[in-house]
Amino acid sequence: MTNTESAENEGLLVRRIRNGTVIDHIDGGEALNVVKILGITGTTQESLSIATNVPSRDMGRKDIVKLANRELSKEEVDRIALISPRATINIIRNFKVCEKKGVETPSLIEGLVRCPNPGCISNTNEPILSKFRVTPKGLHCCYCDWVIAKDVPGHII
Amino acid sequence: MTNTESAENEGLLVRRIRNGTVIDHIDGGEALNVVKILGITGTTQESLSIATNVPSRDMGRKDIVKLANRELSKEEVDRIALISPRATINIIRNFKVCEKKGVETPSLIEGLVRCPNPGCISNTNEPILSKFRVTPKGLHCCYCDWVIAKDVPGHII
Numbered sequence: 001m002t003n004t005e006s007a008e009n010e011g012l013l014v015r016r017i018r019n020g021t022v023i024d025h026i027d028g029g030e031a032l033n034v035v036k037i038l039g040i041t042g043t044t045q046e047s048l049s050i051a052t053n054v055p056s057r058d059m060g061r062k063d064i065v066k067l068a069n070r071e072l073s074k075e076e077v078d079r080i081a082l083i084s085p086r087a088t089i090n091i092i093r094n095f096k097v098c099e100k101k102g103v104e105t106p107s108l109i110e111g112l113v114r115c116p117n118p119g120c121i122s123n124t125n126e127p128i129l130s131k132f133r134v135t136p137k138g139l140h141c142c143y144c145d146w147v148i149a150k151d152v153p154g155h156i157i
Numbered sequence: 158m159t160n161t162e163s164a165e166n167e168g169l170l171v172r173r174i175r176n177g178t179v180i181d182h183i184d185g186g187e188a189l190n191v192v193k194i195l196g197i198t199g200t201t202q203e204s205l206s207i208a209t210n211v212p213s214r215d216m217g218r219k220d221i222v223k224l225a226n227r228e229l230s231k232e233e234v235d236r237i238a239l240i241s242p243r244a245t246i247n248i249i250r251n252f253k254v255c256e257k258k259g260v261e262t263p264s265l266i267e268g269l270v271r272c273p274n275p276g277c278i279s280n281t282n283e284p285i286l287s288k289f290r291v292t293p294k295g296l297h298c299c300y301c302d303w304v305i306a307k308d309v310p311g312h313i314i
Contacts, residue, residue: 014171015208029200035189042310043186050207051172153199 014049020068022090022097023080028053028061030084033153035065037079037112038072046070059086079112081105082134082152107134113148113155120144130157171206177225179247179254180237185210185218187241190310192222194236194269195229203227216243236269238262239291239309262291270296270305270312277301287314 026034031052040046047068056062071091080087081103091099111129115122121143122130132139138149148155183191188207197203204225213219228248237244238260248256268286272279278300279287289296295306305312 014206015211029202031205032189032192032197032201033199040189042190044189044209045186046209047211048188048207048209049171050205052201052203052205054172054204 014051014064014066016095017047017049017066017068017092018095020047020066020070020092021072022092023065023067023072023087024062024090025056025059025084025086025088026063026065026080027084027086028056028059028063031063031065033083034063034080034087036153036156037083038067038076075106077101078104078106079109082109082139105134108132108142109134109139112157113139113152114157115141115144115146116148116155117141117144117146120146171208171221171223173252174204174206174223174225174249175252177204177223177227177249178229179249180222180224180229180244181219181247182213182216182241182243182245183220183222183237184241184243185213185216185220188220188222190240191220191237191244193310193313194240195224195233232263234258235261235263236266239266239296264291265289265299266291266296269314270309271314272298272301272303273305273312274298274301274303277303 023034029052031050035048040048049066052063053061054064072089077089085103085105087103089101089103090097108131110131113130113132115130120141122128131142133142138147139152140147180191186209188209197205206223209220210218211221229246234246242260242262244260246258246260247254265288267288270287270289272287277298279285288299290299295304296309297304
């Protein structure tokens, strides 16, 4: 890649936003899973910009997601750590970065992923949200002890 | 919105690509469904740029998808018509638009959506691809006559 092309790519990656959230340093190729984990699927009203697998000096390849007019809550931000622990979050107000933070792996996630065990009480008609402890081995169901060891995005409700 | 802001948005929507496909004039909010219909879901190796709900003089709001290093085939392009019939396709080579075309609704789609009828032969273990005729009323299963009248993206395999 020439310097010119690299500069062009860097300059024009995705539009600037006046207000909202920029999620940067997402693991290469994981942006669609990040928007899914934020509850953005199918037809959307959100003003969203996404770039995947762009060259990054530190990471080789990375993804970027910009979400206009929405500041993500700590709970939403930390869910991203489940699939992309190096992600950084920038809150933008009037084109300026007002807050910059990392993502912290949550210890407990409720109502985000479906337990793969069909017999789990969280899969019945009972009004019970799924609940998982986040452990080094994966997501551990608090009800039936099932462990989701891989493909967390594939289990998002 | 001021003129400056509008110009900025237009200028910086998503990065230019050297080679690949630009899908423009996607109905506002449908970009994630468009990438799904192209078979791009979850973790991806594709170099993708997406912008949703950007202001458009003709359409009010529109979405744009750019896909680097991949020229879509006619079959892939026409599938987009199922969810966004006004979409336009630009094939880019060395930063120049080499081909510009609309999308044509296909008359038959095979292996793209799952028949909602659990008893349909396309849902058994038989080696049979789903097959639907595209009619004004929706997608008509060639095997069991079930009609998918809405939410085509929700039925994509």
